Structure formats: C-alpha cells, structure tokens
Amino acid sequence: MSHLGFTSIDELAPHSGELSHIRQHLHQHPELGFQELQTSDLVASKLKQWGWDVTRGVGKTGVVGTLKIGNSHRKIGIRADMDALPILEKTGLPYASVEPGKMHACGHDGHTTMLLGAARHLAATRRFNGTAHLYFQPAEELGKAGGARSMIADGLFERFPCDAVFGMHNHPGVEIGTFLFRRGPFMAASDKVYVHIDGVGGHAARPHLCVDPVVVAASITMALQTIVSRNVDPSQPAVVTVGALQVGETHNVIPSFAKMQLSVRSFNDEIRSVMERRIRELIQSQAESFGAKASVDYVHGPDVVVNTIEETDFAIAVARELVGDEHVNTHADLVMASEDFSFMLQQRPGTYLRLGNGTGKRGCSVHNPLYDFNDENLPIGAAFWARLVERYLAH
Structure with a gap:
C-alpha cells in the first residue's frame, strides 16, 4: 500500500x-x-x-x-x-x-x-x-x-x-x-465522405467518346490536397485523406464510374464547416469540368x-x-x-x-x-x- x-x-x-x-x-x-x-x-x-x-x-x-x-x-x-x-x-x-x-x-x-x-x-x-x-x-x-x-x-x-x-x-x-x-x-473530430463519380465508359482506344472517371477521380484527389494548404488557417491542424479509390477492372476498358472514400479531421467547429463546404464544392466543380457527375455523402463522425x-x-x-x-x-x-x-x-x-x-x-x-x-x-x-x-x- x-x-x-x-x-x-x-x-x-x-x-x-x-x-x-x-x-x-x-x-x-x-x-x-x-x-x-x-x-x-x-x-x-x-x-x-x-x-x-x-x-x-x-x-x-x-x-x-x-x-x-x-x-x-x-x-x-x-x-x-x-x-x-x-x-x-x-x-x-x-x-x-x-x-x-x-x-x-x-x-x-x-x-x-x-x-x-x-x-x-x-x-x-x-x-x-x-x-x-x-x-x-x-x-x-x-x-x-x-x-x-x-x-x-x-x-x-x-x-x-x-x-x-x-x-x-x-x-x-x-x-x-x-x-x-x-x-x-x-483528439480530433472525424468525418467520413463517400463520393460516387458517374462518367461514360467505353473502349480504352476511344477515350474521346468517353468521360473517364479515372481522370476525374485523380484530379479530385490532387485538388483535395489544396484545402488544408490553402483554405485552412495554417495555425489550425487539419487533415484530408483519400483512403480509398476504387475504379476499373481491366486495362482496355474505360470504366463508367469511380468510388472514393475520404477521412476528414479537425479540431475547430468553424474549420470543420469550412472543410465540408470546400470538399463539396471542389468535388462537384472538378467533376463538372470533365463532363462527369458526382454525388457526395458527407457523414459527421465523433466530435x-x-x-x-x-x-x-x-x-x-x-x-x-x-x-x-x-x-x-x-x-x-x-x-x-x-x-x-x-x-x-x-x-x-x-x-x-x-x-x-x-x-x-x-x-x-x-x-x-x-x-x-x-x-x-x-x-x-x-x-x-x-x-x-x-x-x-x-x-
């Protein structure tokens, strides 16, 4: 004792x-x-x-x-x-x-x-x-x-x-x-984001007849990395991670859709809201710029x-x-x-x-x-x- x-x-x-x-x-x-x-x-x-x-x-x-x-x-x-x-x-x-x-x-x-x-x-x-x-x-x-x-x-x-x-x-x-x-x-607030991208599939040899969701998903992935670096106060910790990107099954087919899953973390309610707004805007605008459509299911997790x-x-x-x-x-x-x-x-x-x-x-x-x-x-x-x-x- x-x-x-x-x-x-x-x-x-x-x-x-x-x-x-x-x-x-x-x-x-x-x-x-x-x-x-x-x-x-x-x-x-x-x-x-x-x-x-x-x-x-x-x-x-x-x-x-x-x-x-x-x-x-x-x-x-x-x-x-x-x-x-x-x-x-x-x-x-x-x-x-x-x-x-x-x-x-x-x-x-x-x-x-x-x-x-x-x-x-x-x-x-x-x-x-x-x-x-x-x-x-x-x-x-x-x-x-x-x-x-x-x-x-x-x-x-x-x-x-x-x-x-x-x-x-x-x-x-x-x-x-x-x-x-x-x-x-x-410990951080954590949100999950589920993204579905609809393109137009077709033959890999005729990409001009398609809307390639692989390219759309890749562009979204890279653009998402600008949110923390350009939309969040540098003194505020935050993370946007693309944890899953599922698209296509073989080399000679342009797929018709892609799926993405994101993890979003923050310590501030205002920053959390900014990140959600920018993620939604960025995904939609990137998809539209390629002629694709995107749906976003944004799920708030633990605070x-x-x-x-x-x-x-x-x-x-x-x-x-x-x-x-x-x-x-x-x-x-x-x-x-x-x-x-x-x-x-x-x-x-x-x-x-x-x-x-x-x-x-x-x-x-x-x-x-x-x-x-x-x-x-x-x-x-x-x-x-x-x-x-x-x-x-x-x-």
Missing part, C-alpha cells in the same frame, strides 16, 4: 499473470462492434464474481458495473471500450486471433482488462466512499453510430449517473508507464475530445502520485485520431488520457496487423484507475 493509503502499482503486480491471461483470451477471441457477446459475458461474469452489481444490454452489448461503498453521494464513471477491428492479424503470437479477419488491433482488449483489474482490486479493498460506475462500452470503432451514443441514448448517465467521467487509450511510440494528458481539445480543466488536473495529480513526475506528460501533442468518448464528455465533465504502449517493436501503430497491447501496462493502468476512484471518492 502506498504511504497515502491509496492503491500503488505494487499492489496490482501480484495479479499481473491473471490480467495477462484475461487480456490474451480477449485478444484471441475478438468481436466487432455490437457483436461483443463473448466479451460482455466475460466482463459481466468477472464483475459478478468480484461483488459488483452488473447491468447488461446497455447500448446493445454494453455492460455497466456498479459498486457503492459508504454513504457519500459522490459518483464517478470510468469507461473502457471492448470492440475489435476487421483486420487480419499477422503477429504470429500464440494467442493471436482465432477469428479470421478480426483483430484487437487498437488495444481495446487491454483497455477492458485494465478496468477489470481495477474492479477486482476496488471490490477487495473497498477503500472509497461513494459510487463507482464502470462503463464497458461496445462499438467504439463505429464512431458516431457506435457505442458511446448508443449507451447515452439508452440512459447511461440517468441510470448510472456520475459527477465526472474518465477514459484511457494506449499510445504506441511512448515508453510504457508514461501517462499523457492535455487540457482542452485533445472533438475536449478535456475539462479541473478533472484533467485531478487525473494528472493521481498519475504523478502513482508513477512520479518524470513519467507524466501534461502537455501532450494533439492526436489526429478520433474517439467517440467525445460524446460522453459532452454530457459530463471529465478527461481522456493516454498511456504509453512502448517503443521499438512495441511501438507498432494501432490499426496495424502486427500491433499488440503491452501486458506490462496492465497493472499500471489498473492501479491508476483504482487510485483515481479512491482519490475521487476519498473518505
């Missing part, structure tokens, strides 16, 4: 083997968004075994664990995501996915396990006064149509209210056990993750107590990735933090077929969550 009477990493270290077993089991049996049936079974079973009140089916496949100790009216909420990605794993690990085309390539298996580790410890030690709600969320990877909004729509904060809500994600490329925080905006100051400062203090100042970065860089935890932060004050997943081979990017969560972080993350609860709900 730490000298302050709150959880230390040393208290969780003896359970590292058990936590690794849980994490690797989850890794071996990944489930996509809103399909987390086995995962939610495991989470609910463990929570019940340790004495938590369990509610299932929150936001479809979500699970909420509740533990009330003492008579305080203070309440805290902590969220972990459970879903995997549609990626074919190539790690070759003994616990690699047994589900072809499905993989825990973002570390949600580790996020779930760290919170389970905290749940076990909190139930055993009971060193707090108030109510802790643990939100095991499905379908984070589905963005705006995913688990956060689904749980909120299912009455998450009315049925399981909290005064503040907290979440965590691993961060490849940073030493394990290093906590990263940022006050205010931290900007905005951490509140007081709750971020509180979490920073807990991290410093746990691992020391040298392992806490309080001015982390902006992250262009998105998170549907943003919707929870629109409902309650709180903060979203990141935990280094290691460097070198362990620094492999998320959403990569070679990625694996670093099990050395399991007792660290679990101890942080347990200590955060104890400090927030201190006697």
